[in-house]
Amino acid sequence: MAQNMDTHYPEEAEYWLNWVTKLLRPLHCTEAESVELLSYLFEKEADLWWESVLRTIPEGYEWTWEALEARFNEKYLPQTYQHERENEFLRLQQGGMTVAQYENRFTELSRYASEMIASEAIQMRQFLAGLRSSIRSKMCCAIIRTYAELVELSTRAE
Template sequence: MGCPDSQRVSLTTFTLEGEAELWWQSVKKEAGLSIVWSWSMFSDKFDQKYFPDSIREKMVSKFISLEQGALSVAQYKSKFVELSCFASNLISTSSMKARKFEKGLCPSLRNRVVPLRLPTFEEVTDRAKIIKANFEEMNKTRDQPLRRQDNRNKRKGGLTQKFHPSKRLARQGSAIQEAQ
C-alpha cells in the first residue's frame, strides 16, 4: 500500500469484523489513547494473536518443502505467495525469491527455466507459464492421429491401387516410344 503507516493501520483495522474487531478494540483500550500505532506495532500484535509461533513455524516448514507437484504453475505461484509471507527472511530479495520458486518447479519446467537465470520472481513465473503452455500445445499436437495422404495409394472411388513394377515399366516404355 502506498500510504503512511498510521493510515495503513486505520485502513486495515476498519476492515476487521467480529472477533477480530473486538480484539482490536480491547488492544487499543489496553494500550491507551496516547499511542499512535505504527504498522510494525499493529502487525506484531496481530501476528501474536492470530499467528502464534507454532503456526508460523509450521507455515515456514510448508514453505521450505513446497513443490509444484501436480499443481498448475498458477496454483503453485499462488501457494508460494501465500506461504512466503511467513518466510520473508528466507527470500529477502527478488532474486532469492526467484531461485526458491525455481527449485520447487517440476523437473521438466525447472530444467528449462533455471538456465535462463531470470532475475525476478515475476519473470520466472511468467516464463514457467509460457513453457508449460508450450508443453501442453506440443502434447496436444503430438497426441492427434497422424493423417498422411499418400497420393500414390489413392484411386478414384476411394480404392487403393497396388504397385505393379511391370505395369509401371510398361507405361514408361510406351511413353518413351511416343516421345521418339
C-alpha cells in the same frame, strides 16, 4: 460494508487485516485515526478482545498502527501459524499444480519467509527448486535474468 473476520482461522484474520489496511490507505488518515477506524471494524469476539486490551492500557496511551498490528498478530496470528507457513513455503513443490497455481501459492507463502528470499536471485532459486523436474530441466540452458522471466519460461515449458 465491513468484511467479516473469522477469529478462529489465522489466515482469515490476516486477510481481514490486509483488507482493512488497503481500505484505509487512500483515506490518508493519521496513525491515530487509522487505529480508531480499525477499532470500529472489530466485531463479535474481536470487539470483545479489543475492549479487554483497552482496559489494560494506561489512560492517554497513544496507539500506533505498529503497536495495534503487533497486538492483533499476537492474538490472531500466533508464531506457530507463522512458522508453519514459513515451513510450508520452504517445502513447497509444484506437484500437480499448474505453474500459475504454483506461482500464486509461492507468492502467497513468500511473505512468511521474506528474509530467506532477500534477493531476486534467491527467490528465483527457491521457485526453480519447487518446479516439477520435467519443467526444471528445460530451464537449465536458458539465460533468465528476472523472477518474472522465470515464471514466464516455466509456464511456456509446461
